[in-house]
Amino acid sequence: MFLYCGIACRRKFFWCYRLLSTYVTKTRYLFELKEDDDACKKAQQTGAFYLFHGLAPLLQTSAHQYLAPRHSLLELERLLGKFGQDAQRIEDSVLIGCSEQQEAWFALDLGLDSSFSIRASLHKPEMETELKGSFIELRKALFQLNARDASMLSTAQALLRWHDAHQFCSRSGQPTKKNVAGSKRVCPSNNIIYYPQMAPVVITLVSDGTRCLLARQSSFPKGMYSALAGFCDIGESVEETIRREVAEEVGLEVESLQYCASQHWPFPSGSLMIACHATVKPGQTEIQVNLRELETAAWFSHDEVATALKRKGPYTQQQNGTFPFWLPPKLAISHQLIKEWVEKQTCSSLPA
Ligand SMILES: NC(=O)c1ccc[n+]([C@@H]2O[C@H](COP(=O)([O-])OP(=O)(O)OC[C@H]3O[C@@H](n4cnc5c(N)ncnc54)[C@H](O)[C@@H]3O)[C@@H](O)[C@H]2O)c1
Ligand SMILES: [Mg+2]
The missing domain is CATH 3.90.79.10 (Nucleoside Triphosphate Pyrophosphohydrolase)
Incomplete structure (x- = not known):
């Protein structure tokens, strides 16, 4: 029996060892954050935020490339405070990934109208100065980003756009409510669940x-x-x-x-x-x-x-006009x- 248990335990350990590769751990962690609102709120405490304004990502310039800076929850709360915004606005953020060390990454749009603030878009230039960057249209910036930032910002923009466009239930007309991660929206009056689409x-x-x-x-x-x-x-x-x-x-x-x-x-x-x-x-x-x-x-x-x-490039007009x-x-x-x-x-x- 003991021997059997020993083998079984070793087998279990072997499976755990195999399953808990960095990739699997990361995937399971992200799954938990999408399913569990409390876990996701907790992850925001130690997480990092990509910022957008009217679906344009905040970017900084570095040697002919754009970089996408990330901000901590504390920095974000300070920024919102400085511009007279309610920290509740952070509830509009969406989960877009995490690092191998399980630092969760979120995206938040400071310019879209939100139930928590409808005046945010007034502060764009001041915010850019404060954040030492510019909100640049993704179409213009995409090809000057590294592959990781391009992928993160593309996902973030698509998800932020989807939430902005699906604030009401198409059956009841009532406001829908997003879960903390932003992986779905639910209509409280009829429980219809809406999932992001592409x-x-x-x-x-x-x-x-x-x-x-x-x-x-x-x-x-x-x-x-x-x-x-x-x-x-x-x-x-x-x-x-x-x-x-x-x-x-x-x-x-x-x-x-x-x-x-x-x-x-x-x-x-x-x-x-x-x-x-x-x-x-x-x-x-x-x-x-x-x-x-x-x-x-x-x-x-x-x-x-x-x-x-x-x-x-640049692909400029040639002498013959073509x-x-x-x-x-x-x-x-x-x-x-x-x-x-x-x-x-x-x-x-x-x-x-
Ligand atoms: N990543 C790449 O390398 C790459 C290269 C080429 C095109 N694209 C993308 O592929 C997409 C499709 O190419 P296309 O424009 O030739 O498509 P298309 O030939 O289907 O023509 C576009 C038309 O399809 C209709 N349409 C049907 N379903 C639609 C939907 N869900 N959303 C928007 N329009 C819809 C609209 O009338 C639109 O004008 C473009 O948006 C473009 O950005 C990407
Ligand atoms: Mg086509």
Whole structure:
């Protein structure tokens, strides 16, 4: 019996040791904070806060890069006090992650109208001076952030935006109440639970075997081309969306497809980008651009794309009036998709 217990205990210890990797511990901790309001309130005491104003993150400049500063609860209470704001406003904050040492990270928007203060937006310039930074639109700052800050701020902005837009129950019209972590909102009159949502989007790099198809929307910066993207319609699988979007936008039929990677994307209001490679039948490559969706689309050779990937900005107008052909920056999943295609083409053209 003793021996059995010993083995069982050792087994249990082995399992605990295996389960309690840093990643698992962190994940379990975040799960607890989402489920338990008291635990989450406690985590705020030792946590750190990313600040926003009207959904623009607070950033500081450092050597051609933006950094996202974090503030402790004490600093935040002092700041709110200084600007005549109620410390209860901190209840609007949302949980966005934690460090490996279980320091919980939150995001708080000081500019959105809140039930705790509707005058916060009046103080923006003074707050920027006090915080030694600026509230900068995420669209302008995203590509000058390191990968971790970009990911944290994208998540934070999407979650803050969702809460701002879901303050009322769509059935009863009554105000909904968020849990402390901000992982859901509940209508007190009928107990309907609302969870944060994001829109699935496919992004597809179509190839005919030797060339790839890139397109532009008129809203893109001049000279920039990207892979075809489109929102999933209700009821569609990823495969069906890809087939429909490629047909809709460039009039081609997809023959085969292969998953590449995915990415959370904060625009327009929180999307899950699902990136895939697709091929069309050889000989069926004549593009018919849907001008209601795209400005233009064209086939590009491996060399053209490989050169564009290496090109560095700024992408200014050339003497002949045109703009150089360039591709989305590294942080965008379209860049990863295009880079993977170039690498595959390079490998397949190497002598065996
Ligand atoms: N991260 C990247 O590398 C990358 C690259 C390209 C595009 N994108 C993103 O992909 C998204 C979709 O691309 P697109 O604009 O070509 O899509 P699209 O081809 O589906 O066309 C956009 C239109 O779809 C409709 N639509 C349907 N569902 C929608 C929803 N949930 N939200 C907003 N509009 C919806 C609207 O009418 C909108 O004008 C864009 O918002 C863009 O930011 C990301
Ligand atoms: Mg599109």
